Amino acid sequence: MSLFIVGLDNTIVNVALPSIQRDLHASVSGLQWIIDAYIVVIAALLMLSGSTADRIGRRRTFQTGLVLFTAGSLLCSLSPSLGWLVAARMVQAVGGSMLNPVAMSIITNTFTDPRERARAIGVWGGVVGISMALGPLVGGTLAASAGWQAIFWINIPVGLIAFALCARFVPESRAPRPRPVDPVGQLLIIVLLAGLTYGIIEAPSAGWGSAQTVGCFAAAAIALACLIPYELRRAEPLINPRFFRSAPFAGATVIAVCGFASLGGFLFLNTLYLQDVLGHSAFHAGLLTLPMAGMTLVCAPLSGRIVGAAGPRIPLVVAGGTMVASALILTGLTAHTPTWRLMAAYVLFGLGFGMVNAPITNTAVSGMPRTQAGVAAAVASTSRQIGQSLGVAVTGSLVTSAVHGPLRTGFPQASHLGWWVGAGCGSVILVLGILTTGRWARQTAARTAERLDHGSTRTADTS
Structure with a gap:
């Protein structure tokens, strides 16, 4: 439940941006900050929250995160201005950063068999992917029926229920030797x-x-x-640069950045196009993204099963290829692009994003010592957030700089640059999906794991 609302909040706001823009008189850069203030804070604090949970208790940290996230959601719904909304989104993000690392720590320590763990991670990745894909549809429905404030109300009952269930079912646990603060x-x-x-x-x-x-x-x-x-x-760094000697881990990190940069740019540009250019309501805009959400809903758990049975290469290659195809369709976007062409792009993107999520964490964790699995997964989660924030920032700024005249008339042509960025990200996923999943890559992961195991017995490792 906690992962669902955190993932949902990453994307649910996008479809309500035009409504927020009108009510709070926000600029395009202001809209970017509504998205990125949340994502940047989560990315910056994920590693700290994970080590804090190891030190003071995972359930305590998890419940604190739920309280902050729920309180931040309430503050967002009450925000009278853009500045207040951005600040409230940052409060939300502080709470959200305390949820993902604890969940992944539970998974990696509960499922010790590699095949079972891959499937469990697939379910986890599926929940995140599904929630992020459903965000535009849910956000459009709520914004159209009850105003943009309603997109934050949905988190409050879910957060309270999750808090109660956590108190009832999740036992308190700590790491035997938590990492020192950095x-x-x-x-x-x-x-x-x-x-x-x-x-x-x-x-x-x-x-x-x-x-x-x-x-x-x-x-x-x-x-x-x-x-x-x-x-x-440092003997126990916050982020260990030595992890990147493993080709699968380094590849998973770059794939996470590129995959979620594509998602961030796709949702941001698509929202402005559907509502500001085509004039659709928030509900209609959310409804048009249903093919993307549906494909992600189907493909996210399927991807987890494929990873568990055959490894990450097939889902990553499919993800990269379909995301490139989707972006290439949209590079010809105009104010009169037919709906069937948009639907084709949305279906392809949903297929690609559904496939890419589960292999990221599995590839990052595979080959690492179990003692380092939680840290490796946290780096992968941080990479997702960094990618999405950069996707919104880069595509939004490039397209804004290229707009000539009013947004309504100048946006379609200017958006082509943003879609080419998305095609480039998909190409990187495709290439790395091949290069970082073969025998050579697995050998680098084994060597890295061996060095990390030896390094954990020393004060410092300078090899």
Whole structure:
């Protein structure tokens, strides 16, 4: 239930953006912040929340997250201005960051057989994928019937029920030896994500060559340059750069960024096109995305079963190919594109996104020592959030910069650039799905796992 509402909240807001824009007088960059303030905070805090749960108790952390997420949802529904809404979304995100790592920790420690664990992760990935795909349909229905505030009301009863069920069924547990706090690493990650996202979103208004934009990108680059050597020197880093010696893990990370960047850009651009260009209501716009949601609903659990039986290559290749095909259809978007062509693109994208989610976590975790599985899964989850935030930021800013004249008339042509970005992301998924799932890739994963096992007995590993 908690994963469902967190995933739902990643996408349910998109279809209500035009309504929020009218009520709160928001700019396009303001709409981007409504989405990305939530995603960036979750991405920045996922690793910290996971280690906190190991230290003070997983159930306690999980319930705290439910309380914050539910309270943030209530504050969102009461927000009188754009600034209040963005702040409330950040409160939501702090709570949301405490839910995913705990759920994955339970799965990886409950299912010890690799085949069973792959299937369990497939179910988990399916819930996330299904909830994110259903978001536009549910959001459109609620926004059209009760106003945009209703998209946040749905979280309140679900959060309260999940809190009660957690108290009843989830036992308290802690890690035997929790990882130490890494405040410097956490700060560097926040600077990296915030600087990069702020610079991209505000660049169309401030100017891509302005001091503000250059300063944001410089701060992000400096944070990354400091983060890697700092984490390599720590015995138990927040994010272990040595993980990336494993080709499957590195590939899963890039695939997660590209797959969810495609999703973020797809939903953001599609919402503006259907409502601001074609003039559809929020409900009608959500209804038009039903083929995408339906395909994800079918393909997400199917992907998990395929991964458990035959490995991640087939779902990743199918995902990359269909996402490229979907984006290529939309590169010819106009104000008069026929509905059947849109439906074809939506079906292909739903198929691709449904297939891509389960292999990400399975590929990231496979080959890692069990003691490192939770951390590896948390990095994969963080990569998903980073990808979605960059998808909204990059495609939104590129398209906004390319619009000439009113949004209604200039958007279709300008959006072509954003769809080409989506085609590029799909191509990366396709190529990495082949390269990082073969024998050579499995050998790099085995070597990395062996080094990590040896490194865990030392104070530091400089190999």
